[in-house]
Amino acid sequence: MSTNETIRLATRGSDLAMRQAATVKAALSDRRIDAELVEVETEGDRVSDELIHRLGKTGAFVRSLDEKVIDGELDAAVHSMKDMPTEQPDGLIIAGIPARAAPGDALVTPNGRRLEELPEGATVGTSSLRRQAQIRNARPDLTVEPLRGNVDTRIEKLLAPSLQREHEERTEEEKERKGRTDDDDYQFPYERDVEEWFNDLAEVERRALEREVDVEYDAIVLAEAGLERSGLDHNVEYQQLPTDEFVPAPGQGALAVAAVEGETAETLHSILDHPRTRVETTAERTVLAELGGGCVAPIGVHAVIQGEYVHTAVQVFDRDGEESVTATRDLPVEDHARAAREFARDLAEKGADDLIAEARRENDDEMEAKREIQEE
Numbered sequence: 001m002s003t004n005e006t007i008r009l010a011t012r013g014s015d016l017a018m019r020q021a022a023t024v025k026a027a028l029s030d031r032r033i034d035a036e037l038v039e040v041e042t043e044g045d046r047v048s049d050e051l052i053h054r055l056g057k058t059g060a061f062v063r064s065l066d067e068k069v070i071d072g073e074l075d076a077a078v079h080s081m082k083d084m085p086t087e088q089p090d091g092l093i094i095a096g097i098p099a100r101a102a103p104g105d106a107l108v109t110p111n112g113r114r115l116e117e118l119p120e121g122a123t124v125g126t127s128s129l130r131r132q133a134q135i136r137n138a139r140p141d142l143t144v145e146p147l148r149g150n151v152d153t154r155i156e157k158l159l160a161p162s163l164q165r166e167h168e169e170r171t172e173e174e175k176e177r178k179g180r181t182d183d184d185d186y187q188f189p190y191e192r193d194v195e196e197w198f199n200d201l202a203e204v205e206r207r208a209l210e211r212e213v214d215v216e217y218d219a220i221v222l223a224e225a226g227l228e229r230s231g232l233d234h235n236v237e238y239q240q241l242p243t244d245e246f247v248p249a250p251g252q253g254a255l256a257v258a259a260v261e262g263e264t265a266e267t268l269h270s271i272l273d274h275p276r277t278r279v280e281t282t283a284e285r286t287v288l289a290e291l292g293g294g295c296v297a298p299i300g301v302h303a304v305i306q307g308e309y310v311h312t313a314v315q316v317f318d319r320d321g322e323e324s325v326t327a328t329r330d331l332p333v334e335d336h337a338r339a340a341r342e343f344a345r346d347l348a349e350k351g352a353d354d355l356i357a358e359a360r361r362e363n364d365d366e367m368e369a370k371r372e373i374q375e376e
Contacts, residue, residue, distance in 0.1 A: 123142070129296070145217065
């Protein structure tokens with residue numbers, strides 16, 4: 001392609017998606033390739049009241065972007081790799097996979113508590129079947145509740161109750177102080193007044209003060225990469241959940257730039273592709289594709305290159321987190337895709353297929369019940 005041409009990059013319109021796409025644009029700009037970000041609304045963006053696994057299909061945040069590229073309206077699409085189906089549309093390839101950010105999950109709390117420190121019955125919010133199962137497996141005494149929205153929204157929902165209580169307490173104390181005379185034996189319990197306290201809050205905390213609380217969460221779990229890319233990792237306290245116990249989703253933390261095969265795809269590949277990340281995420285997505293769980297089953301796959309091997313960990317749970325098939329295997333780097341398929345087939349024979357089939361039946365039952373309610 002000509003260096004004078006502008007590559008039009010499709011992206012979702014969320015703050016996180018735009019930030020991610022902006023990193024791709026910056027990488028291209030560093031090589032004197034002009035790029036333009038074009039916002040595209042997806043099915044996942046339009047459905048605000050349903051968990052993704054109940055949409056009845058994978059790729060809820062992907063298809064609309066890919067269609068723009070296939071139709072020639074745009075040149076490439078920037079995706080969070082964990083949102084992508086394992087099967088690509090005909091003619092479309094993953095042209096570039098930049099270096100991956102942190103692949104694991106983060107437990108975020110208003111007070112810095114760790115998972116093991118949460119009290120019995122505490123409520124943990126997450127949008128992911130995998131995370132729900134893993135939390136229930138690690139702490140069956142906790143209550144796990146669904147949580148949707150972009151990263152900012154989830155943080156706001158977590159912080160809202162405690163911030164609103166603190167604001168109310170500070171406001172009442174300030175009223176008390178103003179009602180006192182100089183002769184009263186009274187000491188204001190805070191170093192700052194309400195206005196000074198409010199001015200020191202981060203923007204996400206200020207928005208949380210205005211949010212209506214429906215569920216009070218003691219903690220939430222989300223991707224650490226999402227926290228970092230949203231710039232919110234400095235505004236909250238969080239625990240990095242160990243990836244060997246809480247195996248991440250395949251491709252988590254990685255971006256994928258999809259394009260139609262041809263000169264533009266070759267340009268994107270030469271500038272953006274990070275070989276190590278491509279090998280690791282290929283191993284992860286190959287295991288997922290062979291197992292066939294998609295977004296309806298709690299599956300974690302995490303691969304890390306260690307010398308000549310790709311150390312790969314897999315967890316497959318039932319939805320309650322009570323039953324699981326877990327294993328690790330070192331796959332040869334030179335033949336990682338074939339070895340990943342073989343690993344997945346062995347896991348299937350050890351019971352992973354049964355867990356995935358049961359999860360699919362449960363999902364189908366939920367979809368049918370939802371349709372019956374809508375038809376009433």
